[in-house]
Amino acid sequence: MKQVLELADLGVAPLWAPPRALRRTVTGVTTSDMENPSTYLSPGEIVLTGLVWWQPDHRGAARAFVSALRAAGAVALIAGEGVHGAIPDELFDACRDHELPLFSVPQSTTFRAVLDRIYVWLWADIRESGAPALPSIVRDELLTGITSAAPVGAVLRTAVERLELPELALVSPAGRVIASSAPYTADGQQGTQAPVTPGQESPFDGWWLRTARAVGSRRWPVLNELAALFATRLTQHRERLTARGAAAGELLAGLGTKGAPAGSGAVHACGLPGDVALTPVVVRTPGAPASWAVDAANELLEACAVDFAVCPGGAAEAVGFVAAPPDRLAPLLSGQLPALQRLVDDVTIAVGVGPGARPSDLAPAVHGARFLADAAGRRPGAGPRVRTGAALTRLSTLLEGVPAPVSHAYRMRTIGPVISYDTAKGTELLLTLATFLENGASWTRTAAALHLHVNTVHYRIERAEALTGRRVSDPDDQSDLCTALILHQQSHG
Helix, strand or coil: CHHHHHHHHHCCEEEECCCCHHHCCCCEEEECCCCCCHHHCCCCEEEEECCCCCCCCCCCHHHHHHHHHHHCCCCEEEEECCCCCCCCHHHHHHHHHCCCCEEEECCCCCHHHHHHHHHHHHHHHHHHHCCCCCCHHHHHHHHHHHHCCCCHHHHHHHHHHHHCCCCEEEECCCCCEEEECCCCCCCCCCCCEEEECCCCCCCCCCEEEEECCCCCHHHHHHHHHHHHHCHHHHHHHHHHHHHHHHHHHHHHHHCCCCCCCCCHHHHHHCCCCCCCCEEEEEEECCCCCHHHHHHHHHHHHHHCCCCEEEEEEECCEEEEEECCCHHHHHHHHHHHHHHHHCCCCCCCCEEEECCCECHHHHHHHHHHHHHHHHHHHCCCCCCCCEEEHHHCCCHHHHHCCCCHHHHHHHHHHHCHHHHHHHHHHCCCHHHHHHHHHHCCCCHHHHHHHHCCCHHHHHHHHHHHHHHHCCCCCCHHHHHHHHHHHHHHHHHCC
């Protein structure tokens, strides 16, 4: 651990690091922004976190996080200042109480720079210590397969045979199996896993090499070095996504621009077929760092096994163009989104799926996907936040996309006086008005539903009419009131 002090040139500063704690041995390093990452850790690891999981009003979260790290055998915590600025006092106190060394990383230093430096030290230690690492003949054989066009599954099978390891799989942070040496069913709690370098830029980025069952600590160096060999494939994969994303960014920028390329050529540059309709997908990760939305969209669409290209669309937003119809794509996205959402505790991922469109008609389709992402982000409840155009069959669904300030202003101008009256007098005019409209403006059914006399219902509705300036017998006024009541219900979840 004492070597971490040598990261001062990267701006890594010790906040709590007594000499006795710096004598611990480091076996690995990983990044995490989960509230409890213990199931993904191995003893002896340094943990890097961007503190996205921490919020000032979540008392006890830092202490629970540090406790989980120590229980998993972590030897130090390196926290980034990019999200909250200075490291919270609560985290400092928790690390001191649990005797977990704490370091800070300035916003100007990427986690990848820190990860790469630590990995260099780890690899040197493996070779100098004589610990069981990859025999050179096996390493060369595996590296030849990785750098050639050999299927990754075949390379993993070779590793299992040559190194006498359990069955292996390359998996994404969300648990998606990218390739495996055999049919693979193990989860992260059963197996041992090692990160494929270079490190993660977000919770959705990167690959892990995972065993089907746990291996002993003497095999960790073998697993770590084997994982490092796949860095070439990961880099190539990222380069393909980046190239497609750049072309998608040009396509997005040109939509609606006179003379901009919107034909099959621009679509082909994205790696997509130019003779099919494309479905725009908008992914939002509000409040998260800029790269998260793109990484989340890439992982989500890769899990759906479709052809796509993703680019940044704005602050915490990614826009994807997908060569699949929306009616096929939507259930796939809804099925895969929970696995991504579990990776982040304090960021709500919202997805909008626009209508399929030819390249020349993509501009309105993207606009529609953005509106649906707005609606998904405001959707109450804990279910998957995926919205599609097929869901826009009811007024309540359409109103989910109304911006919160607009919704509030409309409610206050329509039923606001009724809400204020109820609050001041302790009455139930709003409840009576909502029940009356839900029952088709029937006086008797409303009275039965509320267990009131019909005359009482008449009085309450007349009072609500006087406060709102609207008549329940007028179709337009009734529509206004119904809209305001739906918005009110949505605003209260």
